[in-house]
Amino acid sequence: MNRVKQRIEVMNMLLPPHKVNKPVYLDIGIGDATITLGVAQHYGASKIYGATNIANTKIKGIEIIDTSDYIIRLPNESVDLATAFMSLHHIEPKHGLPLMIDSLRRVCKKGAYFFVRDHDVGNEERIKQQSSFKTKQQVVDYLNSIHIKYGDDPLTITYWDKFDLCRFIERYGFKHLADYNYPLPPSRVRDSHSRVRLSGSQVHPSGSQVRPSEVRDTFKTKKINNKQMIYHSLFIAI
Numbered sequence: 001m002n003r004v005k006q007r008i009e010v011m012n013m014l015l016p017p018h019k020v021n022k023p024v025y026l027d028i029g030i031g032d033a034t035i036t037l038g039v040a041q042h043y044g045a046s047k048i049y050g051a052t053n054i055a056n057t058k059i060k061g062i063e064i065i066d067t068s069d070y071i072i073r074l075p076n077e078s079v080d081l082a083t084a085f086m087s088l089h090h091i092e093p094k095h096g097l098p099l100m101i102d103s104l105r106r107v108c109k110k111g112a113y114f115f116v117r118d119h120d121v122g123n124e125e126r127i128k129q130q131s132s133f134k135t136k137q138q139v140v141d142y143l144n145s146i147h148i149k150y151g152d153d154p155l156t157i158t159y160w161d162k163f164d165l166c167r168f169i170e171r172y173g174f175k176h177l178a179d180y181n182y183p184l185p186p187s188r189v190r191d192s193h194s195r196v197r198l199s200g201s202q203v204h205p206s207g208s209q210v211r212p213s214e215v216r217d218t219f220k221t222k223k224i225n226n227k228q229m230i231y232h233s234l235f236i237a238i
């Protein structure tokens, strides 16, 4: 399965397309935008915004917004669906991420969903339970080696514990809705998926219907690359 299909398959389990109607869609950290465009098509997006820190990015069908200063400059309450696929660990955590998540909350409508896919580097007890790594340093070294391979500077990367990142995002007015975890060992690494959604007067009543156990069952027999301690979370703004 190619990576776009795989991302959509996982996202789809936590957020079936009928839960969003022709959304105005924002993807944070679009990369080459193949996932952005795939997700947009899958959910029937009526408008696509792509946030990037790469100057002069131009991609047909996507309105590019420069968030190199971490601020999302879109109209208030204009976005129905936001995603961040493997991009939040590249955002400077003390100054940058607060600005970004605060402005994300501002531009999201109440009831909008925010789906996050990122690395999950938990405490050592969790690391031992969920992977064949013994220490946090081993995980960090492994993930750094992967990033170096793809030309990223490990010094600019923050590996969050998924629970800490969830709490962080919730502080800005989102509520965590659900998680998904890939199958566990024999792999060295673990992935999980979650979703986030804006809450409030327009909260979709079916948002809580996806149960992690159903998601795990669905994926039990599938082979997924789970070597990078990845998690997914879905949130909702309140």
Ligand SMILES: C[S@@+](CC[C@H](N)C(=O)[O-])C[C@H]1O[C@@H](n2cnc3c(N)ncnc32)[C@H](O)[C@@H]1O
Binding pocket: 028, 029, 030, 031, 032, 035, 051, 052, 053, 054, 067, 068, 069, 070, 084, 085, 086, 087, 090, 091
């Ligand atoms: C690992 S790549 C992920 C790309 C894409 N989402 C994917 O999954 O293929 C991380 C992305 O975060 C982007 N990024 C880093 N800082 C950013 C910022 N301040 N605003 C928006 N994107 C940023 C990088 O340009 C890069 O495209």
